[in-house]
Amino acid sequence: xxxxxxxxxxxxxxxxxxxxxxxxxxxxxxxxxxxxxxxxxxxxxxxxxxxxxxxxxxxxxxxxxxxxxxxxxxxxxxxxxxxxxxxxxxxxxxxxxxxxxxxxxxxxxxxxxxxxxxxxxxxxx
Amino acid sequence: xxxxxxxxxxxxxxxxxxxxxxxxxxxxxxxxxxxxxxxxxxxxxxxxxxxxxxxxxxxxxxxxxxxxxxxxxxxxxxxxxxxxxxxxxxxxxxxxxxxxxxxxxxxxxxxxxxxxxxxxxxxxx
Amino acid sequence: xxxxxxxxxxxxxxxxxxxxxxxxxxxxxxxxxxxxxxxxxxxxxxxxxxxxxxxxxxxxxxxxxxxxxxxxxxxxxxxxxxxxxxxxxxxxxxxxxxxxxxxxxxxxxxxxxxxxxxxxxxxxx
Amino acid sequence: xxxxxxxxxxxxxxxxxxxxxxxxxxxxxxxxxxxxxxxxxxxxxxxxxxxxxxxxxxxxxxxxxxxxxxxxxxxxxxxxxxxxxxxxxxxxxxxxxxxxxxxxxxxxxxxxxxxxxxxxxxxxx
Numbered sequence: 047x048x049x050x051x052x053x054x055x056x057x058x059x060x061x062x063x064x065x066x067x068x069x070x071x072x073x074x075x076x077x078x079x080x081x082x083x084x085x086x087x088x089x090x091x092x093x094x095x096x097x098x099x100x101x102x103x104x105x106x107x108x109x110x111x112x113x114x115x116x117x118x119x120x121x122x123x124x125x126x127x128x129x130x131x132x133x134x135x136x137x138x139x140x141x142x143x144x145x146x147x148x149x150x151x152x153x154x155x156x157x158x159x160x161x162x163x164x165x166x167x168x169x170x171x
Numbered sequence: 172x173x174x175x176x177x178x179x180x181x182x183x184x185x186x187x188x189x190x191x192x193x194x195x196x197x198x199x200x201x202x203x204x205x206x207x208x209x210x211x212x213x214x215x216x217x218x219x220x221x222x223x224x225x226x227x228x229x230x231x232x233x234x235x236x237x238x239x240x241x242x243x244x245x246x247x248x249x250x251x252x253x254x255x256x257x258x259x260x261x262x263x264x265x266x267x268x269x270x271x272x273x274x275x276x277x278x279x280x281x282x283x284x285x286x287x288x289x290x291x292x293x294x295x296x
Numbered sequence: 297x298x299x300x301x302x303x304x305x306x307x308x309x310x311x312x313x314x315x316x317x318x319x320x321x322x323x324x325x326x327x328x329x330x331x332x333x334x335x336x337x338x339x340x341x342x343x344x345x346x347x348x349x350x351x352x353x354x355x356x357x358x359x360x361x362x363x364x365x366x367x368x369x370x371x372x373x374x375x376x377x378x379x380x381x382x383x384x385x386x387x388x389x390x391x392x393x394x395x396x397x398x399x400x401x402x403x404x405x406x407x408x409x410x411x412x413x414x415x416x417x418x419x420x421x
Numbered sequence: 422x423x424x425x426x427x428x429x430x431x432x433x434x435x436x437x438x439x440x441x442x443x444x445x446x447x448x449x450x451x452x453x454x455x456x457x458x459x460x461x462x463x464x465x466x467x468x469x470x471x472x473x474x475x476x477x478x479x480x481x482x483x484x485x486x487x488x489x490x491x492x493x494x495x496x497x498x499x500x501x502x503x504x505x506x507x508x509x510x511x512x513x514x515x516x517x518x519x520x521x522x523x524x525x526x527x528x529x530x531x532x533x534x535x536x537x538x539x540x541x542x543x544x545x546x
Contacts, residue, residue: 056181056182056264057181057182057264060264060267060268060271063271064271067271067274067275070280070284071278071280071283071284071285072284072285073283073285075285076474078227078228078230078231079222079230079231079233079241080222080225080226080227080230081227081473081474083215083218083219083221083222083230083334084219084333084334084469084470084472084473085473085474086215086218086248087212087215087216087218087219087337087466087469088466088467088469088470088473090208090211090212090215090466091212091462091463091465091466091467091469092463092466093208093211093212093255094208094209094212094459094462094463094466095459095460095463096208097204097205097208097459098456098459098460098463099451099456099460100205101205101352102203102205102206102351103203105203105204105205105208106203106204106258108204108259113259113261116204116259116261117259117261117266118266118270120252120255120256120259120261120263120266121263121266121267121269121270122270123211123252124252124263124266124267125267125270125271127245127248127249127252128267130218130245131245133231134233134238134241134242134245136238136241136242136245138245138246138249139181139182139185141242141243141245141246141249142185142246142249142250142253143185143188144246145243145246145247145250146185146188146189146192146250149192150192153196155195155196158196158198159195159196159197160196160197160198160200201349206348206349208459209344209345209347209348209458209459210345210348210349212341212344212462213341213342213344213345213348215341216337216338216340216341216342216344217338217341219334219337219338219341220334220338222334223331223334223335223338224326224331224335226477227476306431306432306514307431307432307514310514310517310518310521313518313521314521317521317524317525320530320534321528321530321533321534321535322534322535323533323535325535328477328478328480328481329472329480329481329483329491330472330475330476330477330480331477333465333468333469333471333472333480334469336465336468336498337462337465337466337468337469340458340461340462340465341462343458343461343462343505344458344459344462346458347454347455347458350455351455352453352455352456353453355453355454355455355458356453356454356508358454358509363509363511366454366509366511367509367511367516368516368520370502370505370506370509370511370513370516371513371516371517371519371520372520373461373502374502374513374516374517375517375520375521377495377498377499377502378517380468380495381495383481384483384488384491384492384495386488386491386492386495388495388496388499389431389432389435391492391493391495391496391499392435392496392499392500392503393435393438394496395493395496395497395500396435396438396439396442396500399442400442403446405445405446408446408448409445409446409447410446410447410448410450
Protein backbone atom coordinates (compact mmCIF):
# COMPACT_ATOMS: atom_id res chain seq x y z
CA UNK A 47 0.00 0.00 0.00
CA UNK A 48 1.09 3.53 -0.76
CA UNK A 49 1.89 5.80 2.13
CA UNK A 50 0.27 8.71 0.33
CA UNK A 51 -3.07 9.93 1.49
CA UNK A 52 -6.06 9.59 -0.81
CA UNK A 53 -6.39 13.31 -1.15
CA UNK A 54 -2.88 13.81 -2.45
CA UNK A 55 -3.39 16.24 -5.29
CA UNK A 56 -0.32 15.71 -7.42
CA UNK A 57 0.13 13.54 -10.50
CA UNK A 58 2.55 11.46 -8.44
CA UNK A 59 -0.14 10.88 -5.83
CA UNK A 60 -2.60 9.66 -8.45
CA UNK A 61 0.02 7.36 -9.95
CA UNK A 62 0.56 5.62 -6.63
CA UNK A 63 -3.14 5.40 -5.91
CA UNK A 64 -3.76 3.78 -9.29
CA UNK A 65 -0.96 1.31 -8.61
CA UNK A 66 -2.64 0.26 -5.38
CA UNK A 67 -5.97 0.06 -7.13
CA UNK A 68 -4.71 -2.29 -9.85
CA UNK A 69 -2.64 -4.37 -7.47
CA UNK A 70 -5.49 -4.95 -5.05
CA UNK A 71 -7.64 -6.24 -7.91
CA UNK A 72 -4.85 -8.23 -9.57
CA UNK A 73 -5.40 -6.24 -12.75
CA UNK A 74 -1.75 -5.62 -13.59
CA UNK A 75 -1.95 -8.67 -15.83
CA UNK A 76 -4.23 -6.70 -18.17
CA UNK A 77 -2.25 -3.48 -18.04
CA UNK A 78 0.37 -4.03 -20.72
CA UNK A 79 1.34 -0.79 -22.48
CA UNK A 80 -0.33 -2.17 -25.61
CA UNK A 81 -3.65 -2.68 -23.84
CA UNK A 82 -3.45 0.62 -21.96
CA UNK A 83 -2.86 2.51 -25.21
CA UNK A 84 -6.10 0.99 -26.52
CA UNK A 85 -8.03 1.92 -23.38
CA UNK A 86 -6.61 5.44 -23.58
CA UNK A 87 -7.76 5.84 -27.17
CA UNK A 88 -11.22 4.54 -26.36
CA UNK A 89 -11.60 7.10 -23.57
CA UNK A 90 -10.46 9.97 -25.77
CA UNK A 91 -13.01 8.91 -28.37
CA UNK A 92 -15.73 9.40 -25.78
CA UNK A 93 -14.60 13.01 -25.46
CA UNK A 94 -14.66 13.38 -29.24
CA UNK A 95 -18.15 11.90 -29.34
CA UNK A 96 -19.46 14.72 -27.14
CA UNK A 97 -18.20 17.32 -29.60
CA UNK A 98 -18.73 15.70 -32.98
CA UNK A 99 -22.02 17.36 -33.93
CA UNK A 100 -21.43 20.63 -32.11
CA UNK A 101 -20.10 23.77 -33.70
CA UNK A 102 -16.84 25.10 -32.28
CA UNK A 103 -18.89 27.85 -30.61
CA UNK A 104 -21.22 25.32 -28.97
CA UNK A 105 -18.22 23.32 -27.76
CA UNK A 106 -17.15 26.38 -25.78
CA UNK A 107 -20.52 26.67 -24.06
CA UNK A 108 -21.55 23.22 -22.90
CA UNK A 109 -24.63 22.93 -20.74
CA UNK A 110 -23.82 21.89 -17.17
CA UNK A 111 -24.85 18.25 -17.48
CA UNK A 112 -22.82 17.78 -20.65
CA UNK A 113 -19.83 19.45 -19.03
CA UNK A 114 -20.04 17.05 -16.11
CA UNK A 115 -20.01 14.12 -18.54
CA UNK A 116 -17.02 15.51 -20.40
CA UNK A 117 -15.24 16.03 -17.08
CA UNK A 118 -15.59 12.33 -16.34
CA UNK A 119 -14.14 11.43 -19.74
CA UNK A 120 -11.19 13.76 -19.17
CA UNK A 121 -10.63 12.08 -15.82
CA UNK A 122 -10.64 8.62 -17.42
CA UNK A 123 -8.21 9.84 -20.05
CA UNK A 124 -5.79 11.21 -17.45
CA UNK A 125 -6.08 8.00 -15.43
CA UNK A 126 -5.08 5.78 -18.35
CA UNK A 127 -2.38 8.21 -19.42
CA UNK A 128 -0.81 8.17 -15.95
CA UNK A 129 -1.11 4.40 -15.81
CA UNK A 130 0.53 3.97 -19.20
CA UNK A 131 3.37 6.32 -18.30
CA UNK A 132 3.88 4.45 -15.04
CA UNK A 133 4.14 1.11 -16.82
CA UNK A 134 6.71 2.59 -19.21
CA UNK A 135 8.56 4.33 -16.39
CA UNK A 136 8.08 7.72 -18.04
CA UNK A 137 7.91 10.95 -16.03
CA UNK A 138 4.91 12.65 -17.62
CA UNK A 139 5.53 16.11 -16.21
CA UNK A 140 9.17 16.17 -17.24
CA UNK A 141 8.28 14.81 -20.69
CA UNK A 142 5.68 17.54 -21.18
CA UNK A 143 8.06 20.29 -20.05
CA UNK A 144 10.70 19.01 -22.47
CA UNK A 145 8.20 18.91 -25.31
CA UNK A 146 7.03 22.46 -24.63
CA UNK A 147 10.61 23.65 -24.85
CA UNK A 148 10.98 21.95 -28.21
CA UNK A 149 7.71 23.50 -29.40
CA UNK A 150 8.86 26.95 -28.31
CA UNK A 151 11.84 26.64 -30.62
CA UNK A 152 9.92 24.92 -33.41
CA UNK A 153 7.22 27.59 -33.51
CA UNK A 154 8.96 30.93 -32.89
CA UNK A 155 6.47 33.70 -32.14
CA UNK A 156 7.48 35.88 -35.08
CA UNK A 157 6.91 33.09 -37.60
CA UNK A 158 3.84 31.47 -36.11
CA UNK A 159 1.81 34.38 -34.86
CA UNK A 160 -1.87 34.58 -35.68
CA UNK A 161 -2.07 33.00 -39.07
CA UNK A 162 -4.26 29.97 -39.51
CA UNK A 163 -2.62 28.87 -42.69
CA UNK A 164 0.84 29.23 -41.25
CA UNK A 165 -0.28 27.45 -38.11
CA UNK A 166 -1.53 24.46 -40.03
CA UNK A 167 1.57 24.21 -42.13
CA UNK A 168 3.91 24.54 -39.19
CA UNK A 169 1.85 22.01 -37.36
CA UNK A 170 2.21 19.44 -40.09
CA UNK A 171 5.95 19.73 -40.43
CA UNK B 172 2.60 36.57 -18.66
CA UNK B 173 2.56 33.88 -16.02
CA UNK B 174 4.55 34.45 -12.88
CA UNK B 175 5.49 30.78 -12.72
CA UNK B 176 8.95 29.73 -13.65
CA UNK B 177 9.45 27.53 -16.70
CA UNK B 178 10.66 24.69 -14.57
CA UNK B 179 7.53 24.55 -12.45
CA UNK B 180 6.82 20.84 -12.22
CA UNK B 181 3.13 20.73 -11.45
CA UNK B 182 0.19 20.29 -13.80
CA UNK B 183 -0.84 23.82 -12.86
CA UNK B 184 2.55 25.11 -13.96
CA UNK B 185 2.22 23.43 -17.34
CA UNK B 186 -1.28 24.79 -17.78
CA UNK B 187 -0.08 28.35 -17.33
CA UNK B 188 2.93 27.83 -19.56
CA UNK B 189 0.69 26.49 -22.33
CA UNK B 190 -1.60 29.47 -21.95
CA UNK B 191 1.32 31.83 -22.47
CA UNK B 192 2.48 29.77 -25.41
CA UNK B 193 -0.87 29.93 -27.21
CA UNK B 194 -1.46 33.57 -26.38
CA UNK B 195 1.93 34.70 -27.64
CA UNK B 196 1.22 32.99 -30.98
CA UNK B 197 -2.41 34.09 -31.15
CA UNK B 198 -3.45 30.45 -31.40
CA UNK B 199 -6.37 30.59 -28.98
CA UNK B 200 -8.59 31.12 -32.00
CA UNK B 201 -7.86 27.50 -33.04
CA UNK B 202 -8.18 26.01 -29.58
CA UNK B 203 -11.89 25.40 -29.30
CA UNK B 204 -12.73 22.33 -27.19
CA UNK B 205 -13.96 20.65 -30.37
CA UNK B 206 -10.64 21.16 -32.16
CA UNK B 207 -8.57 20.25 -29.10
CA UNK B 208 -10.46 16.98 -28.70
CA UNK B 209 -9.49 16.12 -32.28
CA UNK B 210 -5.84 17.00 -31.69
CA UNK B 211 -5.88 14.94 -28.51
CA UNK B 212 -7.24 11.90 -30.33
CA UNK B 213 -4.67 12.25 -33.12
CA UNK B 214 -1.84 12.28 -30.57
CA UNK B 215 -3.15 9.22 -28.76
CA UNK B 216 -3.34 7.41 -32.09
CA UNK B 217 0.38 7.98 -32.51
CA UNK B 218 0.90 6.09 -29.25
CA UNK B 219 -1.35 3.29 -30.48
CA UNK B 220 0.59 3.15 -33.73
CA UNK B 221 3.77 2.31 -31.85
CA UNK B 222 2.13 -0.70 -30.24
CA UNK B 223 -0.16 -2.04 -32.96
CA UNK B 224 2.08 -4.80 -34.32
CA UNK B 225 3.84 -5.61 -31.06
CA UNK B 226 2.84 -8.40 -28.70
CA UNK B 227 1.87 -7.34 -25.20
CA UNK B 228 5.22 -8.70 -24.04
CA UNK B 229 7.12 -6.62 -26.58
CA UNK B 230 5.17 -3.54 -25.55
CA UNK B 231 6.62 -3.94 -22.06
CA UNK B 232 10.17 -4.02 -23.35
CA UNK B 233 10.58 -1.26 -25.87
CA UNK B 234 14.06 -0.57 -27.20
CA UNK B 235 15.44 2.77 -26.01
CA UNK B 236 14.85 4.70 -29.21
CA UNK B 237 11.23 3.52 -29.45
CA UNK B 238 10.68 4.41 -25.82
CA UNK B 239 11.94 7.93 -26.45
CA UNK B 240 9.48 8.31 -29.31
CA UNK B 241 6.60 7.04 -27.19
CA UNK B 242 7.63 9.46 -24.44
CA UNK B 243 7.21 12.35 -26.86
CA UNK B 244 3.73 11.13 -27.83
CA UNK B 245 2.73 10.84 -24.17
CA UNK B 246 3.95 14.39 -23.66
CA UNK B 247 1.88 15.65 -26.59
CA UNK B 248 -1.15 13.83 -25.23
CA UNK B 249 -0.77 15.39 -21.78
CA UNK B 250 -0.27 18.82 -23.35
CA UNK B 251 -3.52 18.67 -25.31
CA UNK B 252 -5.37 17.15 -22.37
CA UNK B 253 -4.27 19.98 -20.07
CA UNK B 254 -5.13 22.54 -22.73
CA UNK B 255 -8.60 21.06 -23.27
CA UNK B 256 -9.29 20.93 -19.54
CA UNK B 257 -8.15 24.55 -19.21
CA UNK B 258 -10.51 25.69 -21.97
CA UNK B 259 -13.40 23.89 -20.26
CA UNK B 260 -12.36 25.18 -16.83
CA UNK B 261 -12.03 21.63 -15.51
CA UNK B 262 -9.64 20.75 -12.68
CA UNK B 263 -8.00 17.61 -14.06
CA UNK B 264 -6.46 16.40 -10.81
CA UNK B 265 -9.67 16.79 -8.85
CA UNK B 266 -11.67 15.13 -11.62
CA UNK B 267 -9.30 12.15 -11.65
CA UNK B 268 -9.41 11.78 -7.87
CA UNK B 269 -13.22 11.85 -7.96
CA UNK B 270 -13.29 9.24 -10.71
CA UNK B 271 -10.94 6.93 -8.82
CA UNK B 272 -13.24 7.09 -5.82
CA UNK B 273 -16.17 6.11 -8.01
CA UNK B 274 -14.15 3.26 -9.51
CA UNK B 275 -13.19 2.01 -6.05
CA UNK B 276 -16.86 1.59 -5.23
CA UNK B 277 -17.83 0.29 -8.67
CA UNK B 278 -15.17 -2.43 -8.63
CA UNK B 279 -14.95 -3.73 -5.06
CA UNK B 280 -11.85 -5.87 -4.52
CA UNK B 281 -13.77 -8.99 -3.54
CA UNK B 282 -15.85 -8.98 -6.73
CA UNK B 283 -13.23 -7.84 -9.20
CA UNK B 284 -10.11 -9.60 -8.07
CA UNK B 285 -7.98 -11.45 -10.58
CA UNK B 286 -10.51 -12.70 -13.05
CA UNK B 287 -10.17 -11.61 -16.63
CA UNK B 288 -13.69 -12.48 -17.56
CA UNK B 289 -15.11 -10.73 -14.53
CA UNK B 290 -12.89 -7.76 -15.25
CA UNK B 291 -14.16 -7.40 -18.77
CA UNK B 292 -17.76 -7.69 -17.76
CA UNK B 293 -17.44 -5.26 -14.89
CA UNK B 294 -15.63 -2.92 -17.21
CA UNK B 295 -18.47 -2.88 -19.68
CA UNK B 296 -21.21 -2.13 -17.21
CA UNK C 297 -3.92 -17.13 -55.30
CA UNK C 298 -7.25 -15.49 -55.94
CA UNK C 299 -8.86 -15.98 -59.29
CA UNK C 300 -10.11 -12.40 -59.29
CA UNK C 301 -8.39 -9.89 -61.48
CA UNK C 302 -6.53 -7.01 -59.88
CA UNK C 303 -8.96 -4.52 -61.26
CA UNK C 304 -11.99 -6.09 -59.64
CA UNK C 305 -13.92 -3.14 -58.30
CA UNK C 306 -16.05 -4.68 -55.60
CA UNK C 307 -15.41 -4.89 -51.85
CA UNK C 308 -15.20 -8.65 -52.30
CA UNK C 309 -12.46 -8.21 -54.87
CA UNK C 310 -10.43 -6.04 -52.51
CA UNK C 311 -10.89 -8.53 -49.70
CA UNK C 312 -9.39 -11.33 -51.77
CA UNK C 313 -6.56 -9.15 -53.02
CA UNK C 314 -5.67 -8.17 -49.45
CA UNK C 315 -5.70 -11.83 -48.44
CA UNK C 316 -3.18 -12.64 -51.16
CA UNK C 317 -1.10 -9.66 -50.17
CA UNK C 318 -0.85 -10.69 -46.52
CA UNK C 319 -0.34 -14.36 -47.32
CA UNK C 320 2.48 -13.73 -49.76
CA UNK C 321 4.31 -11.69 -47.09
CA UNK C 322 3.48 -14.07 -44.24
CA UNK C 323 1.84 -11.19 -42.40
CA UNK C 324 -1.26 -13.05 -41.23
CA UNK C 325 0.58 -13.66 -37.98
CA UNK C 326 0.31 -9.92 -37.21
CA UNK C 327 -3.28 -9.55 -38.33
CA UNK C 328 -5.20 -10.54 -35.23
CA UNK C 329 -8.50 -8.65 -34.87
CA UNK C 330 -6.99 -6.89 -31.85
CA UNK C 331 -4.02 -5.61 -33.85
CA UNK C 332 -6.11 -4.71 -36.88
CA UNK C 333 -8.47 -2.65 -34.72
CA UNK C 334 -5.45 -0.65 -33.54
CA UNK C 335 -4.18 -0.13 -37.08
CA UNK C 336 -7.66 0.93 -38.16
CA UNK C 337 -7.88 3.53 -35.40
CA UNK C 338 -4.42 4.88 -36.21
CA UNK C 339 -5.43 5.37 -39.86
CA UNK C 340 -8.66 7.14 -38.94
CA UNK C 341 -6.68 9.46 -36.69
CA UNK C 342 -4.66 10.53 -39.71
CA UNK C 343 -7.91 11.63 -41.32
CA UNK C 344 -8.87 13.52 -38.17
CA UNK C 345 -5.47 15.19 -38.12
CA UNK C 346 -6.13 16.75 -41.52
CA UNK C 347 -9.30 18.38 -40.24
CA UNK C 348 -8.46 19.31 -36.66
CA UNK C 349 -7.56 22.98 -37.16
CA UNK C 350 -9.91 23.62 -40.07
CA UNK C 351 -13.35 25.13 -39.77
CA UNK C 352 -16.24 22.98 -40.97
CA UNK C 353 -16.43 25.23 -44.03
CA UNK C 354 -12.75 24.75 -44.82
CA UNK C 355 -13.14 20.99 -44.44
CA UNK C 356 -15.65 21.11 -47.30
CA UNK C 357 -13.23 22.89 -49.59
CA UNK C 358 -9.87 21.18 -49.32
CA UNK C 359 -7.15 22.27 -51.71
CA UNK C 360 -6.27 19.59 -54.25
CA UNK C 361 -3.07 18.40 -52.61
CA UNK C 362 -4.75 18.05 -49.20
CA UNK C 363 -7.64 16.18 -50.77
CA UNK C 364 -5.22 13.71 -52.36
CA UNK C 365 -3.65 13.08 -48.96
CA UNK C 366 -7.04 12.57 -47.33
CA UNK C 367 -7.98 10.18 -50.13
CA UNK C 368 -4.98 8.02 -49.26
CA UNK C 369 -6.00 7.95 -45.59
CA UNK C 370 -9.55 6.95 -46.52
CA UNK C 371 -8.09 4.15 -48.64
CA UNK C 372 -5.96 2.92 -45.75
CA UNK C 373 -8.99 3.01 -43.48
CA UNK C 374 -11.09 0.96 -45.88
CA UNK C 375 -8.24 -1.51 -46.34
CA UNK C 376 -7.93 -2.21 -42.61
CA UNK C 377 -11.70 -2.28 -42.19
CA UNK C 378 -12.06 -4.90 -44.93
CA UNK C 379 -9.17 -6.88 -43.48
CA UNK C 380 -10.66 -6.82 -39.97
CA UNK C 381 -14.07 -7.88 -41.25
CA UNK C 382 -12.47 -10.70 -43.21
CA UNK C 383 -10.64 -11.99 -40.14
CA UNK C 384 -13.90 -11.93 -38.17
CA UNK C 385 -15.84 -13.48 -41.06
CA UNK C 386 -18.22 -10.53 -41.15
CA UNK C 387 -19.99 -9.47 -44.35
CA UNK C 388 -19.45 -5.70 -44.28
CA UNK C 389 -22.04 -4.80 -46.89
CA UNK C 390 -24.76 -6.88 -45.30
CA UNK C 391 -23.88 -5.53 -41.85
CA UNK C 392 -24.12 -1.94 -43.10
CA UNK C 393 -27.45 -2.57 -44.83
CA UNK C 394 -28.83 -4.11 -41.63
CA UNK C 395 -27.61 -1.17 -39.57
CA UNK C 396 -29.18 1.36 -41.92
CA UNK C 397 -32.51 -0.41 -41.55
CA UNK C 398 -32.21 -0.18 -37.78
CA UNK C 399 -31.31 3.51 -38.04
CA UNK C 400 -34.31 4.18 -40.26
CA UNK C 401 -36.59 2.90 -37.52
CA UNK C 402 -34.62 4.50 -34.69
CA UNK C 403 -34.69 7.95 -36.27
CA UNK C 404 -38.08 8.34 -37.93
CA UNK C 405 -38.18 11.33 -40.27
CA UNK C 406 -40.97 13.11 -38.43
CA UNK C 407 -39.12 13.05 -35.11
CA UNK C 408 -35.60 13.64 -36.32
CA UNK C 409 -36.04 16.16 -39.07
CA UNK C 410 -33.86 19.24 -39.17
CA UNK C 411 -33.28 19.94 -35.53
CA UNK C 412 -29.75 19.99 -34.27
CA UNK C 413 -30.73 19.58 -30.67
CA UNK C 414 -33.06 16.74 -31.45
CA UNK C 415 -30.42 15.17 -33.64
CA UNK C 416 -27.83 15.22 -30.89
CA UNK C 417 -30.19 13.81 -28.34
CA UNK C 418 -31.45 11.07 -30.58
CA UNK C 419 -27.92 10.30 -31.50
CA UNK C 420 -26.92 9.76 -27.89
CA UNK C 421 -29.75 7.42 -27.03
CA UNK D 422 -34.93 9.87 -53.97
CA UNK D 423 -32.52 7.29 -55.23
CA UNK D 424 -33.71 4.87 -57.86
CA UNK D 425 -31.72 2.05 -56.27
CA UNK D 426 -33.53 -0.61 -54.36
CA UNK D 427 -32.89 -0.91 -50.61
CA UNK D 428 -31.29 -4.28 -51.05
CA UNK D 429 -28.63 -3.07 -53.43
CA UNK D 430 -25.51 -4.75 -52.17
CA UNK D 431 -22.74 -2.55 -53.54
CA UNK D 432 -20.86 0.28 -51.85
CA UNK D 433 -22.48 2.59 -54.40
CA UNK D 434 -25.91 1.41 -53.33
CA UNK D 435 -25.17 2.15 -49.69
CA UNK D 436 -23.80 5.58 -50.57
CA UNK D 437 -27.05 6.54 -52.28
CA UNK D 438 -29.18 5.10 -49.51
CA UNK D 439 -27.24 7.11 -46.91
CA UNK D 440 -27.71 10.24 -48.99
CA UNK D 441 -31.46 9.73 -48.96
CA UNK D 442 -31.39 9.03 -45.26
CA UNK D 443 -29.56 12.25 -44.39
CA UNK D 444 -31.55 14.35 -46.83
CA UNK D 445 -34.90 13.16 -45.53
CA UNK D 446 -33.87 14.13 -41.99
CA UNK D 447 -32.20 17.38 -43.02
CA UNK D 448 -28.98 16.18 -41.45
CA UNK D 449 -26.62 17.25 -44.21
CA UNK D 450 -26.04 20.41 -42.20
CA UNK D 451 -24.19 18.31 -39.59
CA UNK D 452 -22.25 16.21 -42.06
CA UNK D 453 -19.24 18.37 -42.76
CA UNK D 454 -16.10 16.31 -43.45
CA UNK D 455 -14.69 17.61 -40.16
CA UNK D 456 -17.67 16.33 -38.18
CA UNK D 457 -17.85 13.05 -40.07
CA UNK D 458 -14.16 12.37 -39.37
CA UNK D 459 -14.93 12.74 -35.66
CA UNK D 460 -17.93 10.41 -35.85
CA UNK D 461 -15.83 7.91 -37.77
CA UNK D 462 -13.11 7.93 -35.13
CA UNK D 463 -15.65 7.52 -32.32
CA UNK D 464 -17.10 4.45 -34.03
CA UNK D 465 -13.70 2.88 -34.55
CA UNK D 466 -12.94 3.41 -30.88
CA UNK D 467 -15.96 1.29 -30.04
CA UNK D 468 -14.35 -1.54 -31.99
CA UNK D 469 -11.08 -1.00 -30.12
CA UNK D 470 -12.95 -1.04 -26.82
CA UNK D 471 -14.16 -4.57 -27.50
CA UNK D 472 -10.60 -5.80 -27.94
CA UNK D 473 -8.62 -3.76 -25.41
CA UNK D 474 -8.46 -6.30 -22.59
CA UNK D 475 -8.45 -9.41 -24.76
CA UNK D 476 -5.36 -11.29 -25.83
CA UNK D 477 -4.75 -11.54 -29.55
CA UNK D 478 -5.86 -15.17 -29.34
CA UNK D 479 -9.12 -14.23 -27.62
CA UNK D 480 -9.77 -11.57 -30.24
CA UNK D 481 -9.77 -14.33 -32.86
CA UNK D 482 -12.40 -16.33 -30.99
CA UNK D 483 -15.13 -13.95 -29.90
CA UNK D 484 -18.25 -15.43 -28.35
CA UNK D 485 -21.31 -15.05 -30.57
CA UNK D 486 -22.89 -12.16 -28.69
CA UNK D 487 -19.63 -10.17 -28.69
CA UNK D 488 -19.17 -10.86 -32.38
CA UNK D 489 -22.64 -9.50 -33.10
CA UNK D 490 -21.78 -6.31 -31.22
CA UNK D 491 -18.51 -5.92 -33.11
CA UNK D 492 -20.37 -6.46 -36.37
CA UNK D 493 -22.60 -3.50 -35.58
CA UNK D 494 -19.56 -1.31 -34.86
CA UNK D 495 -17.96 -2.35 -38.15
CA UNK D 496 -21.20 -1.43 -39.90
CA UNK D 497 -21.24 2.01 -38.27
CA UNK D 498 -17.62 2.52 -39.27
CA UNK D 499 -18.31 1.65 -42.91
CA UNK D 500 -21.37 3.89 -42.91
CA UNK D 501 -19.43 6.96 -41.75
CA UNK D 502 -16.52 6.14 -44.04
CA UNK D 503 -18.82 5.96 -47.07
CA UNK D 504 -20.56 9.15 -46.00
CA UNK D 505 -17.26 11.00 -45.56
CA UNK D 506 -15.97 9.80 -48.93
CA UNK D 507 -19.23 10.89 -50.56
CA UNK D 508 -18.97 14.39 -49.07
CA UNK D 509 -15.39 14.66 -50.35
CA UNK D 510 -16.34 13.17 -53.73
CA UNK D 511 -13.80 10.38 -53.31
CA UNK D 512 -14.27 6.98 -54.95
CA UNK D 513 -13.43 4.65 -52.07
CA UNK D 514 -12.99 1.48 -54.10
CA UNK D 515 -10.69 3.12 -56.62
CA UNK D 516 -8.71 4.78 -53.83
CA UNK D 517 -8.22 1.46 -52.06
CA UNK D 518 -7.16 -0.31 -55.27
CA UNK D 519 -4.63 2.45 -55.95
CA UNK D 520 -3.27 2.22 -52.41
CA UNK D 521 -2.88 -1.55 -52.61
CA UNK D 522 -0.84 -1.14 -55.79
CA UNK D 523 1.43 1.31 -53.99
CA UNK D 524 1.76 -1.08 -51.05
CA UNK D 525 2.66 -3.94 -53.36
CA UNK D 526 5.63 -1.95 -54.60
CA UNK D 527 6.52 -0.52 -51.20
CA UNK D 528 6.61 -3.93 -49.53
CA UNK D 529 8.09 -6.35 -52.07
CA UNK D 530 7.59 -9.97 -51.05
CA UNK D 531 11.28 -10.81 -50.92
CA UNK D 532 12.08 -7.97 -48.52
CA UNK D 533 9.01 -8.11 -46.33
CA UNK D 534 8.32 -11.80 -45.97
CA UNK D 535 7.66 -13.25 -42.56
CA UNK D 536 9.77 -11.11 -40.32
CA UNK D 537 8.08 -9.21 -37.56
CA UNK D 538 10.93 -6.82 -37.06
CA UNK D 539 11.23 -6.13 -40.73
CA UNK D 540 7.48 -5.72 -40.97
CA UNK D 541 7.41 -3.08 -38.27
CA UNK D 542 10.28 -1.16 -39.74
CA UNK D 543 8.87 -1.22 -43.23
CA UNK D 544 5.54 -0.18 -41.84
CA UNK D 545 6.97 2.88 -40.17
CA UNK D 546 8.81 4.18 -43.20
